[in-house]
Amino acid sequence: MSMRNLLIFLVCIGIVGCKVAPAVPNATGTIYECLCVIDAKPLRNVADSINAVIRSNPYAEDIHTTADWVKATLESDMPCLPQMESYLTVSVVKPSQFDNFLKPTRNVLYVDIDSVHHSTLKVKYIIDHWSHPQAVCRITANNNEQFIAFWKDHGEKIRDWFVLQELTRQANFYKAYRNKEACELVKREFGMEICIPEDYTILKDTTVYLRDFSINYDDVRVFWACDPKGNVRKDIVIYSYPYIAQDNFTVDFLCKRRDEVLSQIITASTSGSYMGTEYKHIEPQMKAMAGLDGQYVAELRGLWKIYNGEAMGGPFVSHTQVDTVSQRVLTTEVFLYASGQKKRNSLRKAEAILYTQHWAKERAE
16 A cells, blocks of 8 residues: 555544534424423322412412422413413423433423432533533432422422523524614613614613602613514613612612603503503512622512503513612613513513623723
């Protein structure tokens, strides 16, 4: 064999010998769907936990096995929507049924209870294991009681993890399809970088007045944009005002600020109408979470309505925190109007915008 042919042969061997990781297939299923892989084992000594699930999910009336309980937890009622919709849409299969056809499902909860192979309980989170985009949570346990004790304390956290994966996927999508003009305006006015989708149109960039603060008229900045296309109208508003040391981020405080700011810029066609928070049917809820660059943020969920005007309303989600550099309170909110439509998926898509926020490296002091 000539030297030239030998080199060609060696190169070919090298190419064949290289292990190139095959690209995973596209994930199957739709957003906020989850496949639960679990054997149905009887439940014991968890009456309190089961009752809690039933209270949050009135459809979960027959819970007799671990599979029933897990499904009911994942499908519990999402808070602050005008009609009942679950956090996730769940299908359940046995491990023996989990074949190559089902493995590409976008969200998979795999529960393996086996006294021979697992001595302790372990939880593993995996991204893009069998497909892309995919989130897999694998829970292994030695026995049924061990799994029950874990799910009692951590079931809702597992559910929230799957929701967060969907929000993150949507947020990453917005980074490639954003309204550059709106993003630059928000960065300039609020010192915040956020990916506002390209389908959103700027409606207002203005200032309003907080009467009970006696703050100067031009000290309250407001930005408003919307996407009116299709059957669901999606809006985003951003507003900021000076931070006062005694400010306490409670539900009452955040709702009061929300009502005062938005009532001045959002109205309906009837004279004297204005937007406000709905308090009668579903009370707003607040929780603390990590926000911009890991700082404290107050998440507020609730319903809005038009007062003194048309019968209009829908759900909203807002994130509020303090910009410690400029000493201003910053609120970013999304809300929907979708009369007669399911709202979970549309609200979550809009909510994902909030997860694209971070402080600009340079902002006004």
